[in-house]
Amino acid sequence: MPVTPIAIGSDHAGLELKEHLKELLRSLGFEPVDYGTKDDCSVDYPDFGEKVSYAVSSGEVSRGILICGTGLGMSIVANKFPGVRATLCHDEYTARMSREHNDSNILVLGGRVIEKDRAISIVKIWLETPFEGGRHSRRLEKIKIIEQRLLNGS
Numbered sequence: 700m701p702v703t704p705i706a707i708g709s710d711h712a713g714l715e716l717k718e719h720l721k722e723l724l725r726s727l728g729f730e731p732v733d734y735g736t737k738d739d740c741s742v743d744y745p746d747f748g749e750k751v752s753y754a755v756s757s758g759e760v761s762r763g764i765l766i767c768g769t770g771l772g773m774s775i776v777a778n779k780f781p782g783v784r785a786t787l788c789h790d791e792y793t794a795r796m797s798r799e800h801n802d803s804n805i806l807v808l809g810g811r812v813i814e815k816d817r818a819i820s821i822v823k824i825w826l827e828t829p830f831e832g833g834r835h836s837r838r839l840e841k842i843k844i845i846e847q848r849l850l851n852g853s
């Protein structure tokens with residue numbers, strides 16, 4: 700069976716957690732595609748958020764993970780991209796809901812606000828929880844319509 704690639708990226712504040720999560724993804728049979736950053740020099744989160752979000756938005760990969768200090772900056776960047784549903788999750792409940800209700804395709808984490816073990820548990824839930832569909836599909840369709848309207852300038 701082909702290995703599913705998962706795009707992953709962070710700034711310096713998310714680097715340590717990114718490295719742990721890459722190991723986790725490999726151990727779960729996924730292929731982490733690392734868009735940087737690669738060392739702990741101070742960088743700007745939009746540069747890395749853009750790369751991962753573009754990979755998901757363009758369909759190059761179906762899912763991505765972004766990490767900055769709080770998760771806030773990466774969330775702002777990622778949700779600018781058409782088709783991206785980036786969700787900042789702090790616990791197991793929001794991780795599950797982000798998949799069941801929002802069909803999250805980018806998981807955002809705050810490297811400075813979350814413990815490593817909790818992050819691991821969030822990632823596992825986010826990877827294995829299916830989208831529920833039903834009434835939630837209707838709501839996501841509405842988001843798509845808003846997106847199209849904004850893109851067309853109407």
Ligand code: RB5
Pocket residue numbers: 710712713744767768769770771772773
């Ligand atoms: C970097 O200091 C920090 O601002 C960034 O990682 C992130 O938390 C931004 O939202």
